[in-house]
Amino acid sequence: MLKPFDDALAEALQQSLPNLKLKPAEARYLEEPRGKYSAHPTFVAAPLSTDMVAEVVSFAGSARFGIQPYGGGTGLVGGQVTPEGPTPLILSLENLNAIREVYPSEQALIAEAGATISDIQAAAEDLGLLFPLSYGSQDSAQIGAGLSVNSGGLNVLRYGMARNLCLGIEAVLRWHCPSWLEASAERQHRLRPSQLADWCRGHARRHHCGFTEACCEAGARRDRLSGGFRPGRRA
Numbered sequence: 001m002l003k004p005f006d007d008a009l010a011e012a013l014q015q016s017l018p019n020l021k022l023k024p025a026e027a028r029y030l031e032e033p034r035g036k037y038s039a040h041p042t043f044v045a046a047p048l049s050t051d052m053v054a055e056v057v058s059f060a061g062s063a064r065f066g067i068q069p070y071g072g073g074t075g076l077v078g079g080q081v082t083p084e085g086p087t088p089l090i091l092s093l094e095n096l097n098a099i100r101e102v103y104p105s106e107q108a109l110i111a112e113a114g115a116t117i118s119d120i121q122a123a124a125e126d127l128g129l130l131f132p133l134s135y136g137s138q139d140s141a142q143i144g145a146g147l148s149v150n151s152g153g154l155n156v157l158r159y160g161m162a163r164n165l166c167l168g169i170e171a172v173l174r175w176h177c178p179s180w181l182e183a184s185a186e187r188q189h190r191l192r193p194s195q196l197a198d199w200c201r202g203h204a205r206r207h208h209c210g211f212t213e214a215c216c217e218a219g220a221r222r223d224r225l226s227g228g229f230r231p232g233r234r235a
């Protein structure tokens with residue numbers, strides 16, 4: 001049984017991880033944009049590195065509280081808030097927002113999960129390439145969330161969904177056990193794209209931690225290619 005994340009657990013987590021940014025959650029973390037779903041007051045942790053994410057997940061497993069991954073908060077189906085059940089810790093990926101590596105000749109780049117869709121579009125544009133995932137919330141919406149929900153958007157008919165543009169991910173999760181709480185230790189895994197969809201379907205969203213890095217495919221601009229950009233050809 002999960003415990004609610006309360007003041008005592010917050011104090012214990014902060015003592016265990018002094019460098020972790022942990023604070024009471026502001027209203028924006030507790031309510032989805034249209035006000036249709038809202039969560040009980042809790043804390044938000046914003047790790048600065050993948051290792052720190054792993055440490056938070058490990059602590060959550062030992063102390064038996066839930067984690068709510070949080071991206072840009074723009075989701076329209078309430079996935080970013082937990083209205084019922086034991087109150088979880090909100091885990092925001094907002095500080096993991098770098099473009100880590102670019103591979104122009106491979107038409108690929110590696111972005112941290114908290115990078116926004118617009119950040120990735122701009123990084124691709126700097127390489128003379130097109131990252132075609134695009135939707136109205138792209139200035140706030142993050143790639144980790146986009147992969148989690150397999151977002152679509154304006155170009156989906158031609159270029160596919162978010163996962164079609166993903167060559168690989170790094171995730172922190174409780175891997176070997178169907179129940180997150182019963183797993184013995186957290187692991188960081190690099191999943192093959194083919195495993196991604198199954199993983200997303202198979203894990204309750206509030207019981208896993210989530211993606212910390214994604215390798216995204218950016219295709220050459222159509223006007224520079226006779227055949228056009230076909231995402232996922234190497235997946």
Ligand SMILES: Cc1cc2nc3c(=O)[nH]c(=O)nc-3n(C[C@H](O)[C@H](O)[C@H](O)COP(=O)(O)OP(=O)(O)OC[C@H]3O[C@@H](n4cnc5c(N)ncnc54)[C@H](O)[C@@H]3O)c2cc1C
Pocket residue numbers: 068069070071072073074075076078079080093113134135136137140141142143144145146147148149150151152153154205209210211212
């Ligand atoms: C104006 C507007 C237009 C939109 N247009 C579209 C559209 O065309 N197509 C479309 O598909 N959606 C659309 N959306 C919905 C939404 O923006 C997308 O689903 C987007 O991918 C959510 O990203 P986010 O970072 O805001 O995620 P959040 O709302 O914060 O979270 C969404 C889900 O992802 C999970 N999550 C967040 N980060 C991670 C992570 N690192 N690892 C694992 N799970 C994580 C959360 O727990 C939650 O379940 C639109 C929304 C708005 C407001």
